[in-house]
Amino acid sequence: MGTLVTLFTTYLKIGFFGFGGGYAMLSLIHSEVVVRNGWLTNGEFADIVAISQMTPGPIAINSATYIGYEVAGVVGSVVATVAVCLPALTLMMLITHYFLRLQNNRFVKGAVAGMRPVVVGMIASAALLLIFPHAEDGRSFIDGWSWAIFGITLIASARKINPILLILCSGVAGVLIYGL
């Protein structure tokens, strides 16, 4: 029961402070799930990010469902998924309701402008956490091949090549390099 409550409050927090969407939420999810609660290792976290990229739906929901299951089975996955959706549901209904009045409010604009550099920094820290983790376990970059895959994917992504295709190709490359 205690675990379910922690799961619920943790994902409620992630849902409530998940500004900037997807990648920006990663460092928040990492700080809660890996650093604070120790539910996953760095490597497992990196795997979930990869799975989220290949499956439909937002990363926040994907990670909630997966980690909820890992921590407390099917009930856990329902609890975490509902928790991560609740803030968006309630806040967005309020915002929609007062939408026109709030939209040009200078304080709202100021708050959004002030959070923007933090959001960009959060995305960068998610990348740093995966490249240089604090623990030996779960390093994303293990040799020169890793950096080659990283460089090629970065260039291909800048040329608007479909990310799912890129992940699949890198998986095939991994099998060819490390699996045979």
Add this chain to the structure above:
Amino acid sequence: MLRLWEIFWTFLKIGAFTFGGGYAMIPLIQHEVVARHKWLSEREFIDLLTIAQAAPGPISLNTAVFVGYKQLRYLGALSAILGVVIPSFTIILLVALFFTEMRHNSIVDAAFRGMRPAVVALIVAPIVGLTKGMHWWLIALSAVVAVVVWHFGFSPIWLLIGGAVAGILWATKQGGKVV
């Protein structure tokens, strides 16, 4: 009831076919919500994107709540959010059920070793676009945030709150002129 079902079904489709998250789903949402069902005008859609990004939570969830609530209030919002969540929930639950055993397979492990650096590249890629048009000192601030979160394990929550407070104070001082 029919319209409730229509909202649910539309967002179920959006939830099932939006791979890659975030900005990748915008064209599909636009097609369904603006072109096909005419639930929003082109202008309303742009406004929606602005607030969906400013509000916490995934963009697709925020969009679902906005459109659903506008059409049929609470029930509309609820059926739209259920539609978006159900596909990803089902798929990830299946993955979680079978992945743990698969993970120990040496071929699967090799594939994931190849995918990890690619995932990092996909995270790095949008940073360049986001920093375009930012003041150099704001970019420097972003870099400080990145290092503080990464190296010192500082929770991003306090930094977000700090950023919002600084932005509000600044807006008060500037009398509304915000870049």
